[in-house]
Amino acid sequence: MKIAGRIITEYDIKLLNVFKSVVENGGFAAAENELGLTRSTISIHMNNLETRLRLTLCQRGRGGFVLTPDGRQVYQASLTLFDALSDFSNSVSQLSQQVSGSLVILHSDILDQTRSQLLASVVALINEKAPELRISVDGDRIENIERALIKDKAHVGLFPDYRRMAGLRYKPAFDEQIFLCCSEQHPLFDTNEQDINDLTLQQFPAVVPGVEISQAGRAQVKKLNPGATAYQFDSRKALIASGKFIGYLPQSYFEEELNAGTFRVLSAKRYFYNFSQSVVHKEVPAEPKKVTLFAELLDKCARAYPEIRDSAADSD
Secondary structure: OEEOOEEOOHHHHHHHHHHHHHHHHOOHHHHHHHHOOOHHHHHHHHHHHHHHHOOOOEEEEOOEEEEOHHHHHHHHHHHHHHHHHHHHHHHHHHHOOOOOEEEEEEEOOOOOHHHHHHHHHHHHHHHHHOOOEEEEEEEOOHHHHHHHHHOOOOOEEEEOOOOOOOOEEEEEEEEEEEEEEEEOOOHHHHOOHHHOOHHHHOOOEEEEEOOOOOHHHHHHHOOOEEEEEEOOHHHHHHHHHOOOOEEEEEHHHOHHHHHHOOEEEOOOOOOEEEEEEEEEEEOOOOOHHHHHHHHHHHHHHHOOOHHHHHHHHHHO
8 A cells, every 4th residue: 555656654654643633623732632642743743744745734823723625635535544454453353263352232221130140141251261351231222222233332232123223133032021010009909800901901001111112012002001101121110119100011120029019910811022132233243253252152141041041042
């Protein structure tokens, strides 16, 4: 690769990186913190770059920092160059048997105890197999996770696959039943099972999901009288616990309250649906070894949790 008739050197790349930072920060002064350089040093680097390119890249004066037409073209070309260098680095890193760097895992719902224990098991195995890998786990909205996966800002996501985005690959991981329930403060808590029907439910406000759910779930939610909305299960649980609303929750989220007699399932044979989550990653991930490592170890660890594994495995 050549620049101004000669081979590009490491020094050229350093100067182009300074130029890129100056452009993206809107001037020399604004780029100081990002580069860790003084304004005078940045000015020297910019003068050297212009000399080596034999081009004027920007105008600097009282009017502020302004790119010249040549400067705009060099900036766009530098983006292409840095993208190519990044692709090269990723490709070479895949040749190494040692998996290092960061592994970013995003999930859409608050993890219950079972899934938290499962994820802890997976993280422990990953640490044993790839001790140099830095693991980051966080929760976010599904649309943000999808965006992060597409932009290679995250490696894997754990969320329901009721809608599927082009460019992402989905594999069923967890499956659990969701039941209609209420707390002991609610009028339906002491109602006989045979008296609970669609007409009865319409008399009481319900908390409904603030996110897209499965077709079976939508059919069940349509039987309710919407009175509140909650995106996360833990938020939904809090509203149900108030005694003012009924609503659907995975049993694992209110198992403790169920055993303590403070929550009740309302006609479990009639009012339930399946809640499924998938492991999601980019169809062509930038770092496939990390994705494969996580997926394989999750599959291995999930065998110890048949209550969330069996039906998901059957659907794969």
